[in-house]
Amino acid sequence: MRRFSFCALVIACFFKTAAAQQPVHVDRPFEQEHAVKYRVGQADKKLIAAAADRNGKIQLVGASGLLQPNNGQFLFPGDLVRDNVYRFMKDKTIRSIARYEDQLVYLTDKLVFSNAWAGEVYLEHGLKNASVFAGGKDFQFLVADSKSLHLVKDGKITWKGALKADEVVDVRYQKNANAFWILGKSSLSVFSPATQNLNQVFKGNGFTAFDINSHKNHVLIGTKDGCITFNISTGEQEGAINKRLPVNDITSVCQIGEKTWFGSSNGAFALRPDGKFDYYQGERWVLDNQISGVFPGPGKNVLLLTQKGLTELVFQDWTLRDKAAFFDKQVRSRHIRNGFNSTLDGLQNGNVNTGFLADSDNDGLWTSMYLGGEAFRFVVTQDAEALKNCRESLDAMERLYAITPVPGFPARSYERAGHTKELADPERWQHSAHPDWDWKSTTSSDEVIGHIFVFGVMAELIDDEDIRSRSITLIDTLMSHILRNNMYLIDYDGKPTQWGRWHPEYVNSFPVSVGDRKLNSSNIVAMLQTAYHFTKKEKYKAKAFELMDKHGYFENLMRPIENIGKTDGAGDLSSLLSDRWNHSDDEMYFLGYWGLYRYAFNDTLKTHFKDAIVDHWQAERPEKEGLWNIFTAITGVRDFDLKEAIWYLQEHPTDLINWSIQNSHRKDIDLIAPNFRNQSTKEVLPPDERRAQRHNGNMFTADMTHGNGDSELSAGDIWLLPYWLGRYLGVISAPEK
Structure with a gap:
C-alpha cells in the first residue's frame, strides 16, 4: 500500500514556499573535462610534437617516427603505437608535425609535405637539421633549424635569413597580421613575408617557449622564471615578468581558444579569461608532471606531452544532471557492496x-549519505531505479541492527566470516550467530547521526508504506536503545563505545571551548526530535527538553562556533579534541541539522536552531563546501552561497582515485599562517586540483604526497547527495537544454 502523509505534504509546501524566495541555479551546460592517457614505449621516450586534423585524427612525432593513440579511455590508459596508415612514409625522417588549414602537415630533414590536398604539398626546405616550422598564408611555410630560417612556397625557397647572435627556439604565424614570429633563446623577432624583412623587436634571456594571443595583440614568452607579455601594438614589454604562476619554469606555451596554456616542469596550467589558472598536476591528469609540449587537440580538447606519454584533456558540455547520471553509473558499477556505499x-x-x-x-x-541522495532523487524524479536503490541500501542498513546480539545497537559493518585478518581494524570484528558472517563493533556517533538523518528523510518523503514503516522502526529501535542505556551506545561487552555518549556527565565535562560539547548536544536534540516526530512517543520529547532545560544542551548547541578553539589544561581528552578543528564534526553537525531544524518541536525553537545553523555556515563559507551550503538552504535563508555550491559540483573531478596532488609549491596562491581550522591558503582551490576526498576532510589540504592510485572513492556520498538535495529543495533546476 502506498501513501503520502499529510504532515509530509504540509512540510513540502512550506519548503516550496521558502524555496520560491531563494535563488535557483538554472542547470545549463558547462565545460566538464577528464583525462584520457596513453603510455609511450621505450623506443619513444622523447615525444616531440602532436597535432590533430579536422577529422579528430591525432598523430605524434616520437624518436622512432610517427605515432598514434591506441585503445585509451577515461580511467583506462592506452598506449602509443606506430602509425603505418600511410605505409610509404616510413622512409621519411619526420622531425615535427603541425595542423595547417585543418589538415596534418609534416616536417622532415628535407621536406614540408602532407597527405592532404591530394598530396600536392611537397616543399623542399634545404635545412638538413630543421626542427620547427609554421604555416602561413597561401601555403607558405617558415622552416628553421637552430641557426637558419628558410621561407618556402610553390616548391621554392623564397627567402633565407638568420637570427642575430641567437638560436631559434620556435616559430609561430600571426594570421591577422600575416607575420611570422621567431623566438630565440634571448630575443623575439618578427618576419614579414610580404616585405621579407626580419626585425628583432625584443631582447631578454632564458626564453623557452612562446605563442601569440591575437585577441589581445600580445606575444606571451615563457622563461625558466616566469612569463613575459610583449605588447605587439606598443612594441614593448607589458609590465614586469609574471612570476605569479603555478610553476614559473615554463616549457611550452600554446594559445587555444580564449585560454593560454602553459607546460611546465611540474604540470600544465591554463590562464583563464578571469586571470586565474586551471592547474593540471598529478596522475589524475598526466602520466608524469614534466610537460614537454601543449598542443590543440580535436574540437576543444588539449594534448599534453610528457616523458611517459600523451594526455588528451577531453572537454565536454555537460549539465549537472548529465554529471549525476555519470556518477550514478560509477556508484552502481563499482561501489555497491552488500547494499553498502x-x-x-x-x-x-x-x-x-x-x-x-x-x-x-x-x-x-x-x-x-548515498541513500539520502537516492531518496531525494526518487522524490524529484519518481525514477523506479532510485527506489530500487533505496530498498537495497535500506536492507543493508537494517541488517546492521539485526546482526548484533545487542537490541538496538547497530554494527559499523558486516562481512563474510573467516577473513578478519584481511579487514580493517581486525580487533573490532565479532562473530555473529550466523556461521558465515562477522560484524564490526565500537559503533560511533557519526554513524548514529547518519542513520537518524536518512531514516527521517525516507520516513517523511518516500511515498511507500514499507520503506516508511521500516525507517520509523529503525529510528525507534536505535533511540530506545540510547534512552534505555542512560544516553549511551552500549556495545556487545556491556560498555559504552568511545564516542557513542550523550549523557550530561560526559557532554558537560568538556569546557565550552571544546567542540564536542556543542556537537553532541546538537546531535542528540536533533535525534530525539526526529524520533518524536515520527513515533509521537512522549519519552523522546521529554528527554529532549530535560537535556535542553536542566542540563544546558540548548545553551550548548546555540553557543557560537567562534567560541570553539584550542583548549589547554582541561585534561588529555579535551586537549586532544581541541587540538584543531575536526572536519568530521562538520559532517555530523550538518546531517543532524536536517532533524534539528525540520522536526523542531515548535516555531520558537526552529527560529533559534536556524540561527545556530547559519552561524555555523558562516564559519564554513571559506571552504565553498557544496553540501554544507545546500544543507543551509533547508532553513529558507536567501543567502547560502548557492554560486559556490554550484562551483563545487561543476568543478568536482570525475576521477575520484587517490592520486598524489601537490599545490604548496604554487606561486599563484597565497599561503597563510598556521591556524586552528587548518586553513592553509587564502582561497580554497577547486576540487579538481585537490586530493579526492569526502566531506569530512579539510578542503584546504594542499598536498597529497602518498596517493599512489590504490583506491577509488564513491561519488554516492561525495557528489550525488548535495546534487539531489539541491534538486529536492528546488535551488537547482532540472536541466535546461
Whole structure:
C-alpha cells in the first residue's frame, strides 16, 4: 500500500514556499573535462610534437617516427603505437608535425609535405637539421633549424635569413597580421613575408617557449622564471615578468581558444579569461608532471606531452544532471557492496578492474549519505531505479541492527566470516550467530547521526508504506536503545563505545571551548526530535527538553562556533579534541541539522536552531563546501552561497582515485599562517586540483604526497547527495537544454 502523509505534504509546501524566495541555479551546460592517457614505449621516450586534423585524427612525432593513440579511455590508459596508415612514409625522417588549414602537415630533414590536398604539398626546405616550422598564408611555410630560417612556397625557397647572435627556439604565424614570429633563446623577432624583412623587436634571456594571443595583440614568452607579455601594438614589454604562476619554469606555451596554456616542469596550467589558472598536476591528469609540449587537440580538447606519454584533456558540455547520471553509473558499477556505499580498494596504479570493495568504519554513514541522495532523487524524479536503490541500501542498513546480539545497537559493518585478518581494524570484528558472517563493533556517533538523518528523510518523503514503516522502526529501535542505556551506545561487552555518549556527565565535562560539547548536544536534540516526530512517543520529547532545560544542551548547541578553539589544561581528552578543528564534526553537525531544524518541536525553537545553523555556515563559507551550503538552504535563508555550491559540483573531478596532488609549491596562491581550522591558503582551490576526498576532510589540504592510485572513492556520498538535495529543495533546476 502506498501513501503520502499529510504532515509530509504540509512540510513540502512550506519548503516550496521558502524555496520560491531563494535563488535557483538554472542547470545549463558547462565545460566538464577528464583525462584520457596513453603510455609511450621505450623506443619513444622523447615525444616531440602532436597535432590533430579536422577529422579528430591525432598523430605524434616520437624518436622512432610517427605515432598514434591506441585503445585509451577515461580511467583506462592506452598506449602509443606506430602509425603505418600511410605505409610509404616510413622512409621519411619526420622531425615535427603541425595542423595547417585543418589538415596534418609534416616536417622532415628535407621536406614540408602532407597527405592532404591530394598530396600536392611537397616543399623542399634545404635545412638538413630543421626542427620547427609554421604555416602561413597561401601555403607558405617558415622552416628553421637552430641557426637558419628558410621561407618556402610553390616548391621554392623564397627567402633565407638568420637570427642575430641567437638560436631559434620556435616559430609561430600571426594570421591577422600575416607575420611570422621567431623566438630565440634571448630575443623575439618578427618576419614579414610580404616585405621579407626580419626585425628583432625584443631582447631578454632564458626564453623557452612562446605563442601569440591575437585577441589581445600580445606575444606571451615563457622563461625558466616566469612569463613575459610583449605588447605587439606598443612594441614593448607589458609590465614586469609574471612570476605569479603555478610553476614559473615554463616549457611550452600554446594559445587555444580564449585560454593560454602553459607546460611546465611540474604540470600544465591554463590562464583563464578571469586571470586565474586551471592547474593540471598529478596522475589524475598526466602520466608524469614534466610537460614537454601543449598542443590543440580535436574540437576543444588539449594534448599534453610528457616523458611517459600523451594526455588528451577531453572537454565536454555537460549539465549537472548529465554529471549525476555519470556518477550514478560509477556508484552502481563499482561501489555497491552488500547494499553498502563502499570504497574500491587495492587498485594497481589506478586500474579499477584490479580492486576489491573494502569494509569501512563508516559503512553505515557513507551508505546513509548515498541513500539520502537516492531518496531525494526518487522524490524529484519518481525514477523506479532510485527506489530500487533505496530498498537495497535500506536492507543493508537494517541488517546492521539485526546482526548484533545487542537490541538496538547497530554494527559499523558486516562481512563474510573467516577473513578478519584481511579487514580493517581486525580487533573490532565479532562473530555473529550466523556461521558465515562477522560484524564490526565500537559503533560511533557519526554513524548514529547518519542513520537518524536518512531514516527521517525516507520516513517523511518516500511515498511507500514499507520503506516508511521500516525507517520509523529503525529510528525507534536505535533511540530506545540510547534512552534505555542512560544516553549511551552500549556495545556487545556491556560498555559504552568511545564516542557513542550523550549523557550530561560526559557532554558537560568538556569546557565550552571544546567542540564536542556543542556537537553532541546538537546531535542528540536533533535525534530525539526526529524520533518524536515520527513515533509521537512522549519519552523522546521529554528527554529532549530535560537535556535542553536542566542540563544546558540548548545553551550548548546555540553557543557560537567562534567560541570553539584550542583548549589547554582541561585534561588529555579535551586537549586532544581541541587540538584543531575536526572536519568530521562538520559532517555530523550538518546531517543532524536536517532533524534539528525540520522536526523542531515548535516555531520558537526552529527560529533559534536556524540561527545556530547559519552561524555555523558562516564559519564554513571559506571552504565553498557544496553540501554544507545546500544543507543551509533547508532553513529558507536567501543567502547560502548557492554560486559556490554550484562551483563545487561543476568543478568536482570525475576521477575520484587517490592520486598524489601537490599545490604548496604554487606561486599563484597565497599561503597563510598556521591556524586552528587548518586553513592553509587564502582561497580554497577547486576540487579538481585537490586530493579526492569526502566531506569530512579539510578542503584546504594542499598536498597529497602518498596517493599512489590504490583506491577509488564513491561519488554516492561525495557528489550525488548535495546534487539531489539541491534538486529536492528546488535551488537547482532540472536541466535546461
